[in-house]
Amino acid sequence: MARIRRFQPCSLVETKEAKGWDDRYAEKIKDLEAGNLEKHFEDGYIICLFDKGREMSSEDFAGFLEKRSLSSRTVTFVVGGFAGLADRIIKKADFLLALSRMTFSHELCRVVLLEQIYRGLTIMKGSHYAK
């Protein structure tokens, strides 16, 4: 995060997880978590991390970020919890992004996303960043 902030103001918001529900109630879990997410939605461009979303190379992702940076709308990346994201959140998205064809734990998803944002910004700025 600190590295990303060198390039761009950004903040990480962790919303409340729906705890104490059995896995069978995935829809209920997603619904509760959607309510918590919605409180933080501004009138910005919303990108949901979604395993059936679009994949991009890091270079294409950098181009995508560059295009977004030309707009004054805040960009919000949304990562779901254990059960994933509710349909109504997916429907709100301006863009559905897949980091991989593989399913990542949501914890790992966050780490990978942050690295890609940082990598994308360094590519945009022409800096050098490791493979």
Added chain:
Amino acid sequence: MARIRRFQPCSLVETKEAKGWDDRYAEKIKDLEAGNLEKHFEDGYIICLFDKGREMSSEDFAGFLEKRSLSSRTVTFVVGGFAGLADRIIKKADFLLALSRMTFSHELCRVVLLEQIYRGLTIMKGSHYAK
């Protein structure tokens, strides 16, 4: 690693990085590191992590691991360093695996790979594992 070992014997070998070379000497770095990797190659099935390799869903990867487990050949996953893998290592591979269309740092690549191996094994065994 400890979690993976519950299902399957496995070991993690870190070979020496070629340090002190400027990035311009990527080929030299890859060549030196290839020599270190080759010392550890047994007569097994070699899977190189390669960004131009084949992508799979976690379910397909589980099926792939299951198929490999029917053979007595050891499976070796090879993750390159900062500069990537030398061509001669890529050529030795029985399979080229891409975790994503995006480029991950080699440190993150290792974490993602270990999670996918663990996830694959739990899918194989019918256990439950988090999204």
